[in-house]
Amino acid sequence: MLLNQFLLLGAILFCTGVYGVLARRNGVMVLMSVELILNAVNINLVAFSASTGAIAGQVFALFVIAIAAAEVGVGLAIVLMIYRNRHSIDLSQADLMKG
Amino acid sequence: MGDSTAQSVFFYILAVPMVIGAIRVVTTRNIIRAALWLVVVLGGVAAQFVLLVAEFTAVTQVLVYIGAIIVLFIFGIMLTRAPLGKSLEFHRNQAIGGLVVAVGLLALLGYVLIDGFGDDQINLEVAGLPSVQVVGVVDEGSGRYEQAVSSSRFDVLANEDFEEQVAELVGDALAGSSAQDQLRAASEAERQREVALAEAEDDGVTASSAFVIVEASNTKAVSDAIFSDYIVPFEAISVLLLAALIGAVVLARKD
Numbered sequence: 001m002l003l004n005q006f007l008l009l010g011a012i013l014f015c016t017g018v019y020g021v022l023a024r025r026n027g028v029m030v031l032m033s034v035e036l037i038l039n040a041v042n043i044n045l046v047a048f049s050a051s052t053g054a055i056a057g058q059v060f061a062l063f064v065i066a067i068a069a070a071e072v073g074v075g076l077a078i079v080l081m082i083y084r085n086r087h088s089i090d091l092s093q094a095d096l097m098k099g
Numbered sequence: 100m101g102d103s104t105a106q107s108v109f110f111y112i113l114a115v116p117m118v119i120g121a122i123r124v125v126t127t128r129n130i131i132r133a134a135l136w137l138v139v140v141l142g143g144v145a146a147q148f149v150l151l152v153a154e155f156t157a158v159t160q161v162l163v164y165i166g167a168i169i170v171l172f173i174f175g176i177m178l179t180r181a182p183l184g185k186s187l188e189f190h191r192n193q194a195i196g197g198l199v200v201a202v203g204l205l206a207l208l209g210y211v212l213i214d215g216f217g218d219d220q221i222n223l224e225v226a227g228l229p230s231v232q233v234v235g236v237v238d239e240g241s242g243r244y245e246q247a248v249s250s251s252r253f254d255v256l257a258n259e260d261f262e263e264q265v266a267e268l269v270g271d272a273l274a275g276s277s278a279q280d281q282l283r284a285a286s287e288a289e290r291q292r293e294v295a296l297a298e299a300e301d302d303g304v305t306a307s308s309a310f311v312i313v314e315a316s317n318t319k320a321v322s323d324a325i326f327s328d329y330i331v332p333f334e335a336i337s338v339l340l341l342a343a344l345i346g347a348v349v350l351a352r353k354d
Contacts (some may be wrong), residue, residue: 001103001106001107001110001150001220001221002107002218002219002220002221003216003219003220003221004212004213004216004217004218004219005107005110005114006110006147006151006221007212007216008209008212008213009114009117009118009147011205011208011209011212012118012121012205013117013118013121013140014204014208015201015202015204015205015208016118016121016122016124016125016201017121017125018197018200018201018204019125019197019198019200019201020124020125020197021197022193022196022197022200022201023125023190023193023194023196023197023198024125025190025193026130027179028130028172028175028176028179029125029130029133031172031175032124032133032134032137032172033124033125035137035141035164035168036121036124036125036137036140039140039141039144039164042144042156042160043144043147046147046148046151046153046156047151047221049151049153050151050152050153050221051219051221055320055321055323055324056324056328056329058153058155058156058317058321059321059324059325059328059329061153061156062155062156062159062321062325063329063332063333063336065156065159065160065163065164066163066336066339066340067336067339068163068164068168069163069167069168069340069343070339070340070342070343070344071343072168072171072172073171073343073344073347074343074346074347074350076171076172076174076175076347077346077347077348077350077351078350079175079179080175080178080179080350080351081350081351083178083179084353089179092190092193
């Protein structure tokens with residue numbers, strides 16, 4: 001198996017996640033795109049771990065999974081608060097701090 | 100090389116639905132469908148992990164991502180009463196800008212990866228388990244060692260009777276594995292020792308012995324690493340999860 005197969009797959013998922021973060025206005029959709037990005041990173045980490053034989057890549061991937069869980073929890077709580085205050089989760093309308 | 104072809108075939112069988120699913124996640128109007136396409140992607144990632152002989156990480160991915168995070172997303176979608184059918188309108192300028200950035204980034208990453216990693220192969224003899232790994236050599240002259248891979252669990256095997264000692268080490272640690280696997284692990288250790296000694300000679304170091312680590316299963320290897328080398332990040336993550344938990348509860352409270 002080529003190492004590049006996994007790295008390119010990771011790159012494609014990453015760029016799809018980037019498109020999702022930039023183009024979607026629904027708060028929950030943005031969070032899902034961030035999950036795509038994190039999974040792309042995880043594929044990269046584990047592929048390198050398999051390629052060099054170091055176990056550190058897989059350990060790091062586990063930490064990324066844990067951090068993603070924490071981030072989704074807090075992120076959804078924030079989206080929930082935005083919804084409660086504005087009755088909409090359209091992020092392009094949440095621009096009170098815009099100068 | 101028949102092994103490698105089969106693995107490549109499985110890789111593509113997994114990768115195509117993953118890419119399709121990822122594109123559907125970010126383009127579909129219906130947000131529940133997006134969450135379900137995300138499950139396809141996450142499951143595909145877990146299967147890729149199994150392909151890379153990282154089965155503990157694969158199971159954790161399924162449990163945590165699909166089992167908890169997706170459920171959390173669906174709760175979030177239900178609670179915010181996001182329109183479950185077709186939702187917010189499509190904004191062309193924003194989408195085009197995002198597309199330009201994403202495609203440009205993909206082109207850049209693709210070029211860098213193909214240029215940088217070319218034809219590097221993943222050698223499953225190294226990644227696969229059970230395995231014995233030569234992680235460094237001991238310098239005859241100064242007594243110090245070069246550690247190729249970070250690990251605090253290792254045995255030092257002198258060069259003279261390396262083969263017997265490795266066979267014994269493999270026999271002890273991989274007691275449950277088949278004789279063929281043990282033989283494969285021992286000969287892989289031999290090969291790695293040759294490589295490590297050759298590299299050491301290139302650097303002008305005369306090595307008298309080699310460090311080896313034996314990993315009987317992926318879970319054992321990961322847990323050994325986490326609870327010895329990476330104990331500090333592990334504890335920090337526990338505190339982070341606690342903080343996130345308290346934070347989410349406080350934020351979502353109705354006051």
